Amino acid sequence: MRKYLIFGIIYFLLLSACSKQDTTASKADKFVNDLMSKMNLQEKIGQLNQCTSRWEMTGPAPKNDNIQNQLDNIKNGKVGSMLNVNGASETYEAQKLAVENSRLGIPMMFAYDVIHGYKTMFPIPLAEASSWEPEMAKLSAEVAAKEASAAGLHWTFAPMMDVGRDARWGRVMEGCGEDPYLASIFSLARVQGFQGDDLSDDYTIAACAKHFAAYGFSESGRDYNTVDIGSYTLHNIVLPPFKAVANSGVATFMNSFNIINGTPATANKYLQRDLLKGEWKYEGFVVSDWGSIEEVAYHGAAKDLKKAAERCLNAGSDMDMESDAYLPYLKELVAEGKVDENLIDDAVRRILKIKYKLGLFDDPYKYSNPEREKERIYNEENRSAARKVAKRSMVLLKNNRQILPLSKEIKSLAIIGPLANDKDVPLGSWRAKAITNSAVSLLEGVKAAVSPNTKINYAKGCDLTVGERSFLQELTYNNNDRSEFSEAIKAAKQSEVVLLTIGEDCWQTGEARSQTDIQLKGLQMELFHAIRKVNKNVVVVLMNGRPIAIPELAEKADAILETWFAGSESGNAIADVLFGDYNPAGKLTMSFPRNVGQCPIYYNHMKTGRPTPSGNVFWSHYTDAPNTPLFPFGYGLSYTNFTYSQVKIDKESYQLNESIKLSLLLSNTGKYEGEEVVQVYIQAPSASFARPVKELKAFKKIKLAVNEERKIIFELNQKDLGYYSPEGEFLFESGDYNIYVGTNSQEVQKIVVSFIQ
Numbered sequence: 001m002r003k004y005l006i007f008g009i010i011y012f013l014l015l016s017a018c019s020k021q022d023t024t025a026s027k028a029d030k031f032v033n034d035l036m037s038k039m040n041l042q043e044k045i046g047q048l049n050q051c052t053s054r055w056e057m058t059g060p061a062p063k064n065d066n067i068q069n070q071l072d073n074i075k076n077g078k079v080g081s082m083l084n085v086n087g088a089s090e091t092y093e094a095q096k097l098a099v100e101n102s103r104l105g106i107p108m109m110f111a112y113d114v115i116h117g118y119k120t121m122f123p124i125p126l127a128e129a130s131s132w133e134p135e136m137a138k139l140s141a142e143v144a145a146k147e148a149s150a151a152g153l154h155w156t157f158a159p160m161m162d163v164g165r166d167a168r169w170g171r172v173m174e175g176c177g178e179d180p181y182l183a184s185i186f187s188l189a190r191v192q193g194f195q196g197d198d199l200s201d202d203y204t205i206a207a208c209a210k211h212f213a214a215y216g217f218s219e220s221g222r223d224y225n226t227v228d229i230g231s232y233t234l235h236n237i238v239l240p241p242f243k244a245v246a247n248s249g250v251a252t253f254m255n256s257f258n259i260i261n262g263t264p265a266t267a268n269k270y271l272q273r274d275l276l277k278g279e280w281k282y283e284g285f286v287v288s289d290w291g292s293i294e295e296v297a298y299h300g301a302a303k304d305l306k307k308a309a310e311r312c313l314n315a316g317s318d319m320d321m322e323s324d325a326y327l328p329y330l331k332e333l334v335a336e337g338k339v340d341e342n343l344i345d346d347a348v349r350r351i352l353k354i355k356y357k358l359g360l361f362d363d364p365y366k367y368s369n370p371e372r373e374k375e376r377i378y379n380e381e382n383r384s385a386a387r388k389v390a391k392r393s394m395v396l397l398k399n400n401r402q403i404l405p406l407s408k409e410i411k412s413l414a415i416i417g418p419l420a421n422d423k424d425v426p427l428g429s430w431r432a433k434a435i436t437n438s439a440v441s442l443l444e445g446v447k448a449a450v451s452p453n454t455k456i457n458y459a460k461g462c463d464l465t466v467g468e469r470s471f472l473q474e475l476t477y478n479n480n481d482r483s484e485f486s487e488a489i490k491a492a493k494q495s496e497v498v499l500l501t502i503g504e505d506c507w508q509t510g511e512a513r514s515q516t517d518i519q520l521k522g523l524q525m526e527l528f529h530a531i532r533k534v535n536k537n538v539v540v541v542l543m544n545g546r547p548i549a550i551p552e553l554a555e556k557a558d559a560i561l562e563t564w565f566a567g568s569e570s571g572n573a574i575a576d577v578l579f580g581d582y583n584p585a586g587k588l589t590m591s592f593p594r595n596v597g598q599c600p601i602y603y604n605h606m607k608t609g610r611p612t613p614s615g616n617v618f619w620s621h622y623t624d625a626p627n628t629p630l631f632p633f634g635y636g637l638s639y640t641n642f643t644y645s646q647v648k649i650d651k652e653s654y655q656l657n658e659s660i661k662l663s664l665l666l667s668n669t670g671k672y673e674g675e676e677v678v679q680v681y682i683q684a685p686s687a688s689f690a691r692p693v694k695e696l697k698a699f700k701k702i703k704l705a706v707n708e709e710r711k712i713i714f715e716l717n718q719k720d721l722g723y724y725s726p727e728g729e730f731l732f733e734s735g736d737y738n739i740y741v742g743t744n745s746q747e748v749q750k751i752v753v754s755f756i757q
């Protein structure tokens with residue numbers, strides 16, 4: 001009886017939650033329909049226009065460079081959204097122009113690239129993914145949204161969910177790495193963090209799933225380059241994260257710069273209208289990327305801007321970011337019968353609904369609150385969250401002789417390297433409103449952690465770059481100035497252990513930062529060799545935003561800690577790990593190649609018809625390097641040891657509708673409490689279509705005390721084991737499946753299961 005009562009209560013609660021949602025939805029529809037009935041065509045087109053403010057540039061020069069003209073447009077209801085305006089009073093002033101002057105007073109939506117923090121910087125997204133804890137990405141997005149919403153922002157252009165297989169591409173720092181399953185889980189967490197449960201809360205903002213689609217596959221890793229992938233890769237690797245967030249209510253999508261199957265993504269009807277808004281029934285809106293409507297003509301897929309506007313609107317690009325294509329041409333195109341006014345209505349309705357959900361029609365200024373801005377931004381609470389996420393994002397790549405963790409009582413420590421006392425690089429690229437030079441440097445973090453008796457010998461050794469560094473400029477590397485080497489060598493000689501902090505400048509990564517060489521730039525390796533000659537205890541602390549080729553370091557350094565660009569609290573978080581206050585548990589989500597020639601390199605590759613050595617040269621390999629990466633996907637060490645035993649499945653064969661229950665015993669056999677990311681991969685050795693050698697399908701991060709052991713159980717069903725045909729049809733087939741479980745994508749135990757029809 002009690003059971004029925006509980007069931008009844010749950011049913012009632014669910015019903016009332018659903019009907020509450022329905023009422024809100026219908027209220028929104030009614031409001032938007034009423035408003036649209038008052039709008040003329042020009043006002044509707046205005047809603048589809050997004051322009052940048054003069055304050056900041058995140059692309060080439062603004063299209064509409066006439067400020068007076070832009071102000072007039074805002075006042076006349078010809079701007080639906082602005083990007084790059086930020087700050088409570090700035091957004092207030094801009095909003096006032098629209099609300100007080102335009103005929104219908106429709107508020108604008110303010111957007112900004114809040115990628116890994118607004119002012120309090122969290123680790124770059126690639127780093128956060130290395131935590132294998134979606135909760136960390138959620139927390140980081142939540143704090144970013146709290147800060148951004150207090151600065152008048154309504155909308156972030158994040159998360160980026162482009163699968164990145166090529167370390168040459170500078171934007172891999174913005175994503176989750178090479179795996180679509182991880183990208184789905186992390187993107188869902190980020191969307192949840194940004195948007196919360198209600199967009200109208202004053203601490204949530206709308207998220208944007210980008211870049212739709214396949215931008216991560218730019219040929220040879222060169223940004224903005226052509227993409228040429230088959231529909232099999234599109235459906236199985238590129239689209240799953242987008243589908244996941246579309247289904248979970250992400251407010252907006254952004255399309256991408258690249259072509260796909262010969263059609264620029266921005267003008268791609270299949271992607272935007274047929275798939276996203278059709279098959280997936282997506283209700284939010286799609287914004288173009290910066291100038292990507294105009295670029296349709298540069299790709300050679302439209303003769304001019306007007307034709308590009310026609311193609312893109314018809315294809316389902318709802319909002320025009322910085323091409324100034326919709327505003328001047330859509331009216332004409334409707335009159336000429338080339339664009340159906342219903343499609344414009346559809347785009348406007350989508351945009352107004354998001355504005356409604358944000359609560360902008362109740363109070364257009366609700367996010368622009370200077371008091372809240374002061375209180376909420378860059379406070380202690382946010383910084384401590386940033387430190388928590390940062391330490392959990394680091395990956396221990398090597399630890400010979402258990403040189404780490406270091407004792408806080410160590411007598412002397414050399415802190416060397418161009419990035420050792422750098423307070424800017426750890427903030428990373430895409431840093432929104434981070435204060436230049438505001439990160440805790442490694443030197444500061446270590447000094448705060450060690451005993452007062454520890455002698456710190458600091459020497460930079462060399463600079464990484466020379467001249468100006470900025471978001472807009474190319475960098476020049478220091479290849480000649482060795483004048484500070486001798487001091488560094490002296491510091492190394494006088495110390496028990498050296499912490500050598502090297503890597504990339506943060507402006508080597510991010511948009512438009514592709515590289516053909518992913519080794520350490522400048523004199524850094526030379527410095528490493530010079531230091532190692534005089535001190536054999538070298539712990540390398542890496543700061544970088546992409547996988548880098550470091551075979552020599554991997555061989556010769558004693559320990560390597562990958563810290564990525566760890567954000568505002570970088571130095572403190574690194575010290576937490578180096579001195580064992582936190583036992584590192586991060587794992588790589590992108591393979592580290594041995595050299596750039598292996599790129600793109602990724603664990604979930606196809607098998608080839610000649611996969612294994614054949615006794616002569618005629619098999620798929622390189623003659624000058626192994627096929628395997630230096631560090632594989634899923635790899636990362638701990639200060640303790642974990643052993644896997646009793647790997648079992650509950651049956652040997654299953655019906656197609658049954659789930660596999662996989663269990664194993666995980667034991668902490670080392671000397672420290674620690675966390676392990678248990679990873680489960682699958683492979684179908686004989687499917688209708690050739691399948692990858694491994695695919696991640698589940699993982700759990702488990703914390704165990706010393707000597708503790710725990711039974712871990714995973715369930716896998718047809719949703720996990722199936723895949724998409726090149727036509728996008730989901731298939732789940734009977735037959736054998738290899739299930740792999742282990743500590744990374746290479747070190748696994750295998751078990752075979754059969755599915756019978």
Ligand code: BGC
Nearest residue numbers: 058059113157210289290511
């Ligand atoms: C990038 C987008 C970004 C936009 C606005 C573009 O260049 O590709 O990811 O959101 O600029 O800053």
